[in-house]
Amino acid sequence: MTRARILPVLFLLCGAALATGLVLKGSPGTAVALLLVFVVLAGVNSPLVFPRSIGALEAQRRSAADGRPVVYWRPGCPYCLRLRARLGRHARRLHWVDIWRDPAGAAAVREANGGDETVPTVVVAGRPHTNPDPRWVREQLSRSA
Structure with missing residues (x-):
C-alpha cells in the first residue's frame, strides 16, 4: 500500500x-x-479528489510547453485540499505532482523550501510559490491560456 x-x-x-x-x-x-x-x-x-498526478519531470516538460503552473501536493494536506477546492474546475488545467509518489517531486519541493516538504508549492514560469492564494493561482492559469 x-x-x-x-x-x-x-x-x-x-x-x-x-x-x-x-x-x-x-x-x-x-x-x-x-x-x-x-x-x-x-x-x-x-x-x-485531485486530478491525476504525473511525475515531476513530465510536469516540468508540459509546463515548459504550455506555460501552465505545476502544483506539488500530498494527500492529507489541508492547504492542498483548500487550493484544490477553491480552484474548482480550473484545477484540471494545472499539472499536479504528488510528492509522496514521486521522489523527484519531493526533491523539487525540498529545494524550493529550504529542505522542507512544504505543500502546496506552485511553480509558475520556473519560480516556486509556497501555499499561494487560490485566486492568484487562477490568475496565473488565465495568463498561460
Whole structure:
C-alpha cells in the first residue's frame, strides 16, 4: 500500500470499527451517520479528489510547453485540499505532482523550501510559490491560456 492511501484506509477502518460497535450496542442510525462521516473524511484525504498526478519531470516538460503552473501536493494536506477546492474546475488545467509518489517531486519541493516538504508549492514560469492564494493561482492559469 502506498503512503498516499494509508490515511484514507485508516479513516475507513476506524469508521467501520466504530460503526460496528454502535450497531452491536443497538444504534444503527448513529452507526450509519458516523460511517458516512468517516467515508467523507477518507474521500477528502484520498488522491482521488485531485486530478491525476504525473511525475515531476513530465510536469516540468508540459509546463515548459504550455506555460501552465505545476502544483506539488500530498494527500492529507489541508492547504492542498483548500487550493484544490477553491480552484474548482480550473484545477484540471494545472499539472499536479504528488510528492509522496514521486521522489523527484519531493526533491523539487525540498529545494524550493529550504529542505522542507512544504505543500502546496506552485511553480509558475520556473519560480516556486509556497501555499499561494487560490485566486492568484487562477490568475496565473488565465495568463498561460
